[in-house]
Amino acid sequence: MDLSPYIAKNWETLFVDSNIPDICKTEPCVLGVDEAGRGPVLGPMVYGICFCPVNRHDDLKAAGVADSKTLTEEKREKIFDIIHEKNDYVGWAIEVIPPLRISNCMYKRPKVSLNEVSHNSAIGLIKRAVAAGVQLEEVYVDTVGPPEKYQAKLQDIFPTMKITVSKKADALYPCVSGASICAKVARDQALSKWEFVEGVNITEWGSGYPGDAVTKNFLNNSLDPVFGFPGIVRFAWSTAEKIMEEKCVPISWKEDDEEEIEKEKxxxxxxxxxxxxxxxxxxxxxxxxxxxxxxxxxxxxxxx
Known part of the structure; x- marks a missing residue:
């Protein structure tokens, strides 16, 4: 998996696609969608898809795919290599969504929620597979938000496909497990090779989750009182916002003051x-x- 464009410019979105097996262009296929890095305050969120012919779906399980959260990093990489090498019947794609884009979306007017960012990524990757010639017949998605509403939304967009959205789909459907592994391997690589354009020299940031003591230590030590956090941090997370409110230089915007007066009348x-x-x-x-x-x-x- 070549993430070098993202390593060089980790503030830009990156798509990576496998070759499309010829069999996936002629036979009905099943596709799974899952993500990695939705909850952490650090690093990108990565969405992945994995697809193969419907009659080869169980072959993915035989290749060892499973929920990426139950596998070690070494095991995930080995299984990804197997998926990647089986390019005669398996294909995959990922979207790496930078922390900067996530924060910008959540600070937009009107706000674009993380759920909407997630939905848009999943929909975009499914459309990407269709545009590449994959004959999709069934789609399985690990839910974001209420599964019934999400499934209805996807079914409306893709009326000719059988759509299934459920909780814990990565543990139920091999194609979703494959997508989970692709996404997790990509996120791990992106974080391990992160380049700080801001000049930060800290190399330990823990799991990236707000409750991790090492992550909290990183947030406190990497903060600039004027410019805030380096680009690896999702500014829009409440953990980051609270630290900035407490430790950053207070700023007053003249336009905001004028708008408040305007709103009063x-x-x-x-x-x-x-x-x-x-x-x-x-x-x-x-x-x-x-x-x-x-x-x-x-x-x-x-x-x-």
């Missing part, structure tokens, strides 16, 4: 009918624009 409907000059710009007598528009960086346009 509900605007008159008349302001939306303020006079404009010949170029379409508000005249000097026009009132200040409503915060709804300034929040979203919306500007008036003219058509000619």
């Amino acid at each position: 509900p605007p008159s409907v008349l302001q939306y009918f303020a006079r404009t000059d010949n170029a379409g710009a508000p005249s000097r007598s026009a009132k200040k624009r409503h915060y709804f528009f300034t929040d979203r960086c919306l500007k008036p346009v003219s058509t000619f």
Whole structure:
């Protein structure tokens, strides 16, 4: 698995695809979807898919695939090598989602939740397989959020496929176990080769989960009081936010102060009918624009 583009630019999303076996282009296939690194405050979240012909699904189990969380790192890498070498009937793909992208999504207006980021990644990888010519017939997904709603959402997008979304799918379906292993191996490699462009020299950060003492120590020691954390940290996690609130230099934004004043006084409907000059710009007598528009960086346009 070549992650060198992500190692070089760990703030950019990366897709890695295996070769598509010819048999997967001609026979009905089953595909599994799973992720690694959803909960940690450190590092990327990686989504993976694994697919093969329906009549070869049980062969994945014979190859040793299992829920990646029950396997050692060494065992996961060995099984991934087996999956990768069986390119006559097995294919896979991953999406590496950087911590920066996760935080940016969660800080957007309107906010893009982690669940939505996860759903979009899973949907994108399934579409990626279809675009590559894989004849998908069945899809199994480890759930994010209520499985019934997620399954209905996927079924609406892929009406011709049999969609199954369930809890613990990585322990129930071999193709999902395979996807779990691909995602976990990729995330482990991305973390082990992480390059700090900020110049941080700390090499121990623990499991990356907020409750880990080593991870907490890393967060406290890598914090810059002005610029915050290095790029490996998901700023949007409450653990990181709390540390920044306590230890970073307080900042006051003038625009925020003005917006708060604006919000205290509900605007008159008349302001939306303020006079404009010949170029379409508000005249000097026009009132200040409503915060709804300034929040979203919306500007008036003219058509000619």
